[in-house]
Amino acid sequence: MPEDNKGTTYSYDVCGKCKIICCRDAKPPVSESRKKIIKEYMEKQKINIGKPFTKETYSYPSVDETLLCKFNSKETKKCMVHSVKPETCRAGPITFDINFKTKKVEWFLKKSEICAYAGELYKNKAAFDDHFEVAKKEIMRLIRELDADELRVLMKIEEPQTFKVGEDDLPVEVVRKLGL
Numbered sequence: 001m002p003e004d005n006k007g008t009t010y011s012y013d014v015c016g017k018c019k020i021i022c023c024r025d026a027k028p029p030v031s032e033s034r035k036k037i038i039k040e041y042m043e044k045q046k047i048n049i050g051k052p053f054t055k056e057t058y059s060y061p062s063v064d065e066t067l068l069c070k071f072n073s074k075e076t077k078k079c080m081v082h083s084v085k086p087e088t089c090r091a092g093p094i095t096f097d098i099n100f101k102t103k104k105v106e107w108f109l110k111k112s113e114i115c116a117y118a119g120e121l122y123k124n125k126a127a128f129d130d131h132f133e134v135a136k137k138e139i140m141r142l143i144r145e146l147d148a149d150e151l152r153v154l155m156k157i158e159e160p161q162t163f164k165v166g167e168d169d170l171p172v173e174v175v176r177k178l179g180l
């Protein structure tokens, strides 16, 4: 596992060489509380991006004409808000789905063919376990905060080339707001 991965849910070593770059056409959902934290961070760090978020059926960081997230620096190719980035950006390459029948949140890992960092995590159990804990916390916070319509829209987005790595009960309040 590269040296720079210290539980920060990202590896600059691996991601710096990535040809796929998951920050394009990603439109990661972002909770209102995380949006506030990101805006405060931008102010403090003097990061100036006009209209940093877009709201359609849910809120996500705005994208440029090539669908690249506006937080991805054109100069460094790194995320300008890395330490406070949206929940699913922190969780990646772990993704999630809600099983409305079993009332579980199911966890998936991207295949190494589409994410070299996922391949690195898969080979290193300790690193994977650390990352999985962070990912679960981030996603659970997100699904607690988003409303039922936002969650239902998100669950329609296909995440191909992933495989299941676990599942947990949905929090009671999420089961209730989804009317399950």
Ligand code: SF4
Binding pocket: 014, 015, 016, 018, 019, 020, 021, 022, 023, 092, 093, 114, 115, 116, 117, 118
């Ligand atoms: S696809 Fe994987 S390896 Fe590539 S930038 Fe994203 S997390 Fe990093």
Ligand code: SF4
Binding pocket: 022, 023, 024, 026, 028, 061, 069, 070, 071, 072, 073, 078, 079, 080, 081, 082, 085, 086, 089
């Ligand atoms: S917020 Fe950062 S990590 Fe997330 S898609 Fe944008 S540039 Fe990538």
